Amino acid sequence: MDLGLSGKVALVAAASQGLGMASARALAAEGARVAIISRRQEELDRVALEIGAALAVACDLSKAESIAAAVERVNEELGGISILVNNCGGPPAGTFDSISEEQWISSFEQVFLSALRLTRAALPSMRAAKWGRVVNIVSSSVEQPIPGLIVSNAFRPALAGWAKTLASEVAADNILVSCVAPGRILTARTETLDRAASEKTGRPLEDIRRERVAAVPLKRYGTPEEFGATVAYLASERASYLTGSVVRVDGGAVSAI
Template structure:
């Protein structure tokens, strides 16, 4: 299947590792020119080299969502691009936290980055896509917006806010050839998942291997997902073939979420 991505430009946030990197690699493999965005230029340079060694092309642009000036610079960069066909919005994840008891200043700081910051960048891309009559906005969320994940109160709450915005935006952008979707990862083999397993092990007084085994046992597929499996779903939603999919939330979780309708 030709995904129609050859020669298109994709901006991928959080591209230095994990789900963002996996998405960037898959998009590049399909012929898209990828702009890699994250905080660490050295790590991004390594991903750029990996893409180029595979025959793809990439550029690097740094951004820290916790820094308003850095966010503004990324928005200006997006506005300066000759074209932007795909935006993979990825804010990373906050530290674990139980509810109640999270301090208000923590909520404010995380909301500014994970919600307002992400919306600013999505809007910059959406304006250019609307003018061009084509675009794919794919936001990486979490299965926690369908079934809250224990000890991840901030993520569950703020990603749900982003989900409300993406759904609203999808209705406004659909007449202009721009789709807006979310991909919800379950347990994918990433550094964040490894950190969560490590924290669970410490809290329960068990080994990381035991914590991981307990987690995997709750997944019908019986294992954690591979980053490339997640990246493939993002890439399909970014394709011309996915033109009639918008306002959707696609779970990539090995069947872990038991809900029928969402």
């Protein structure tokens, strides 16, 4: 199937590794001109070469001015953005008693405000072209809270609510907004969370893994490639009647219908 992505300008946030990188790779493979952003310029440059991204711009997603500067550079060097993939570093794991006021505030900036700021900066070019896609990488916590991830459980549903509202507000300009909700996809983040659970409980990492895999109907973690393929589809011409939805990539793990 031709996804119709050839030549489209895409910006993928938090793309030096993991889900962002896999999404950028899938878009670039379909012929999109992809800009990747995250904090480590050297790593971004290496990844851009590897996946065929057109531009790599260092950006701290927790800072409004850094986001504005990155989007301006993409617009200048590649032309108006028509596909935006909102993504960020994972918020800290923890419970109500362990998360500090500062962590709540910085996570709000990183998880929630970064998506709003990127979208605000990218919308004008989408509106001018009467074509746009905003794909938000969220989490299965938008539907089913994850024990020990209270920050994700609070802010991801907020982002999904924002995205659903935005979808209606920008539909008249042919801008489609969706969310992709990963369950457990094998990345550095999943490794860190599994290791933290092992250290906290004093149980071997293999036991934690076995238990978590057993809870997934497909009996394995997902691959970044499987996740990236879904993002590329949602960003594509072929998904032209799909907006305001949350698409799960979770191997069936969320138990709701």
